[in-house]
Amino acid sequence: MKVLVINCGSSSLKYQLIDSETEAVLAKGLCERIGIDGRLTHTPAGKDKIVIEAPMPNHTAAVSLVLEQLTDAKNGVIKSLSEIGAVGHRVVHGGEKFASSVVINDDVIKEIEECSDLAPLHNPANLIGIRACQELMPGVPMVAVFDTAFHQTMPKKAYLYGLPHEYYEKYGVRRYGFHGTSHSYVSKRAAEIAGLDINNSKIVVCHIGNGASVSAVLNGKSVDTSMGLTPLEGLIMGTRSGDIDPAIIEFICHKEGISYETMLNILNKKSGVYGMSGVSSDFRDLDAAADEGNERAKDTLHAFCYRVAKYVGAYAAAMNGIDAVAFTAGVGENSPSVRKEICSYLGFLGLTIDDEKNNVRGVERIISTDDSKVKALLVPTNEELAIARETVALV
Ligand code: ADP
Numbered sequence: 001m002k003v004l005v006i007n008c009g010s011s012s013l014k015y016q017l018i019d020s021e022t023e024a025v026l027a028k029g030l031c032e033r034i035g036i037d038g039r040l041t042h043t044p045a046g047k048d049k050i051v052i053e054a055p056m057p058n059h060t061a062a063v064s065l066v067l068e069q070l071t072d073a074k075n076g077v078i079k080s081l082s083e084i085g086a087v088g089h090r091v092v093h094g095g096e097k098f099a100s101s102v103v104i105n106d107d108v109i110k111e112i113e114e115c116s117d118l119a120p121l122h123n124p125a126n127l128i129g130i131r132a133c134q135e136l137m138p139g140v141p142m143v144a145v146f147d148t149a150f151h152q153t154m155p156k157k158a159y160l161y162g163l164p165h166e167y168y169e170k171y172g173v174r175r176y177g178f179h180g181t182s183h184s185y186v187s188k189r190a191a192e193i194a195g196l197d198i199n200n201s202k203i204v205v206c207h208i209g210n211g212a213s214v215s216a217v218l219n220g221k222s223v224d225t226s227m228g229l230t231p232l233e234g235l236i237m238g239t240r241s242g243d244i245d246p247a248i249i250e251f252i253c254h255k256e257g258i259s260y261e262t263m264l265n266i267l268n269k270k271s272g273v274y275g276m277s278g279v280s281s282d283f284r285d286l287d288a289a290a291d292e293g294n295e296r297a298k299d300t301l302h303a304f305c306y307r308v309a310k311y312v313g314a315y316a317a318a319m320n321g322i323d324a325v326a327f328t329a330g331v332g333e334n335s336p337s338v339r340k341e342i343c344s345y346l347g348f349l350g351l352t353i354d355d356e357k358n359n360v361r362g363v364e365r366i367i368s369t370d371d372s373k374v375k376a377l378l379v380p381t382n383e384e385l386a387i388a389r390e391t392v393a394l395v
Pocket residue numbers: 208209210211212238281282283284329330331334335
């Protein structure tokens with residue numbers, strides 16, 4: 001079956017067409033500037049990418065252009081839309097309603113709408129993508145795959161905040177966690193590569209990209225993760241602050257005379273390694289600045305790695321030990337120096353990184369020494385493939 005995977009944001013839409021039998025990516029691409037002007041970058045497998053500037057007043061127009069390209073005589077990879085057997089949609093927040101992926105129907109759409117309160121920037125955009133596909137591909141089964149679902153196995157002690165209980169009961173204020181599709185995929189792959197039985201394993205997944213989170217996966221189930229009610233909690237990220245003393249918000253709002261909304265925007269978009277370093281949110285730029293002697297860039301990188309290591313240490317306590325630590329996403333897959341610095345804190349667990357094995361980018365492999373008690377691994381994430389697999393399993 002050919003599965004179209006859609007990841008829809010407020011002004012962008014990423015897609016992949018995947019052959020579920022061979023798991024090959026037939027085409028992939030990105031629509032940007034939806035509602036502004038519109039640009040489609042389409043890459044058919046084995047061919048050069050094509051950039052098309054075309055008006056995309058809304059997401060339906062964007063999906064329509066994508067479908068045109070997929071079936072185009074020259075750039076296309078299928079003859080007709082009838083070849084698409086199912087569509088898998090990434091949905092950010094499933095609240096407590098969705099502990100696994102579901103086939104989309106009217107009730108599911110209503111429930112995703114009800115979760116929008118918890119992810120006002122993401123869920124409405126995901127729904128727009130779902131509706132656009134339904135309009136253009138009537139009758140094709142669609143599946144929602146939630147970023148939060150994998151973490152629904154967290155026990156209460158991990159997801160309850162130290163807040164009056166009524167906020168949990170009235171508004172669902174608790175920790176949910178995100179990047180679930182990635183944590184699920186990477187933990188399973190890590191177990192396979194490390195030769196562990198997933199049903200008897202203690203794995204920590206460090207998903208470190210622009211957004212970053214760590215998870216504790218015990219016997220294949222998430223028992224804790226660093227993101228919370230929203231993706232703002234936890235690690236220092238590209239532009240997000242991660243954990244801070246909540247009193248800082250009022251303190252800075254008062255000092256600077258700014259609103260909570262402005263402060264929240266600063267915590268989401270102007271903080272993290274970007275705000276700390278004053279250089280960039282991109283670790284390549286940070287590395288370059290640090291190499292040139294920029295002290296703030298160096299401090300930022302050290303603070304970033306230290307925070308990740310502290311979470312790994314915490315999860316060793318949560319699971320009473322660790323068998324493997326897996327690194328994934330943009331930074332985790334591409335930065336040997338960040339992996340090395342994080343692992344330098346984990347010697348007490350019996351983890352020793354192998355510098356030579358670690359000196360790679362984007363390939364699946366063990367990066368710890370042969371005699372390392374705890375294995376360190378590099379496992380490139382593949383959220384689209386995971387979504388396609390979930391979709392096929394349900395339809
Ligand atoms: P997200 O999906 O959260 O937007 P990604 O997982 O794609 O983010 O990660 C993007 C980040 O990966 C970039 O901002 C950059 O910091 C980092 N990155 C990519 N390539 C490299 C590299 N070669 N060395 C170090 N960091 C890299």
